[in-house]
Amino acid sequence: MSASSSSKPILGISACLLGNTVRYNGGHKESRLCSRTLSDHFDFVAVCPEVAIGLGTPREPIRLVGDPASPRAVGSVQPDRDVTLPLAEYGGRMAGELGSICGYIFMQKSPSCGLERVKVYQQGGKPSEPAGRGIYAAAFCARHPNLPVEEDGRLNDPVLRENFISRVFAYAAWQQLQVDGISRHRLLSFHARYKYLLLAHNPLQYKALGQLLGSMGRQDVAELAPRYFGALMAALKNCATRGSHSNVLQHLSGHLKQSLSRDEKIEVTQLIEQYRHGIVPLVVPLTLLKHHFRQHPDPYVAGQVYLQPHPENLGLRNAL
Incomplete structure (x- = not known):
């Protein structure tokens, strides 16, 4: 889901x-x-x-x-x-x-x-x-x-509200994965979609969970999957900051470095910095990045839950 x-x-x-x-x-x-x-x-x-x-x-x-x-x-x-x-x-x-x-x-x-x-x-x-x-x-x-x-x-509190709703939809997605059946391929695909959201919430666990799944070939996926999900949910409970969001926005912009003009790159960088310093909300640089990715599609980025972890009309990122 x-x-x-x-x-x-x-x-x-x-x-x-x-x-x-x-x-x-x-x-x-x-x-x-x-x-x-x-x-x-x-x-x-x-x-x-x-x-x-x-x-x-x-x-x-x-x-x-x-x-x-x-x-x-x-x-x-x-x-x-x-x-x-x-x-x-x-x-x-x-x-x-x-x-x-x-x-x-x-x-x-x-x-x-x-x-x-x-x-x-x-x-x-x-x-x-x-x-x-x-x-x-x-x-x-x-x-x-x-x-x-x-x-x-x-x-x-808008930060706590956005964090809770993001976790709810992550939990719902895991429930759907369990219904579909957890395989090695599906678990890796699930993790790939949540990488940038995880990076925003807990950079240390971002690395640790990547290492955990890197050892999956030597473990039973039925035993590994619950451990992975428990660690993921614990990591997502950590509220993302302007600094960690800015880091993810910069990672996203890196996927556009071959596609944007010099002026477009400057505009993206400026908005990310304005967000980092509290001048504009998260939705502003994120909307610009989404616009560029519509013009220059990237399959990996398109699959990232970070771009829309919850319905846009909730407006949860307008106050972050």
């Missing part, structure tokens, strides 16, 4: 973020980014683990208590009501049922769904430094370590 595929990738999402009235107070936390923008490009599976385990709406809120590294979820009014095990078991169950999703957007700071920085209360009612993780989210993510996950609030 690619960013241009007609079928939408599927995302898990905390139900309250879609406007469902499932919160403890009978309200919701609708995210317009999710419900009105991302919904055009993704299908959502909405989940509220607290409702799913039988807690009503409205209900007594729960909170995390105890050791921040291994907290318990209990009632905030009736602390003897411990729902840690039901939430964890439901997280494991849903991890098995939602095998087709390509990512998950969790409700931040939630004792069930928060990914990080959740308050964990100590004796006397005072919270520790926000360092906990929601019980459901922890159980779910433990079963899917490579799955792109993010909290709704962090998606307001």
Whole structure:
């Protein structure tokens, strides 16, 4: 599956973020980014683990208590009501049922769904430094370590939003590769398409993964492929910078050195430098390069996911 595929990738999402009235107070936390923008490009599976385990709406809120590294979820009014095990078991169950999703957007700071920085209360009612993780989210993510996950609030940051969506489409492409069947040739072709995106996100892993696949002839591809993909997803989680993007743009322009006039080369170089110094967004030099590659096609460059890792009309690179 690619960013241009007609079928939408599927995302898990905390139900309250879609406007469902499932919160403890009978309200919701609708995210317009999710419900009105991302919904055009993704299908959502909405989940509220607290409702799913039988807690009503409205209900007594729960909170995390105890050791921040291994907290318990209990009632905030009736602390003897411990729902840690039901939430964890439901997280494991849903991890098995939602095998087709390509990512998950969790409700931040939630004792069930928060990914990080959740308050964990100590004796006397005072919270520790926000360092906990929601019980459901922890159980779910433990079963899917490579799955792109993010909290709704962090998606307001354009760099984090673009990074998450890029990883979602990479995950979807890997799922399609698994459906097609992973062979040595297909794995090498997959890696070739992701080289420049990988270079932008993590230059060191760009080299390491190339070396890993270089030794593939001596290894079982069925054993190597999961290792490769785990390392790829970890590398892509690293946010690309203006410097690393500029490096990739220069690599791309190198494919045009025999095709462009002197003035065209100067223009490309100037725009890359303007981007590097924060004068123009990434979309500006990238659009010019795409224009030149339409005039001077290059099969290797045409296959690079970096040129369009997600739908253009999301405008994710307009703010980078």
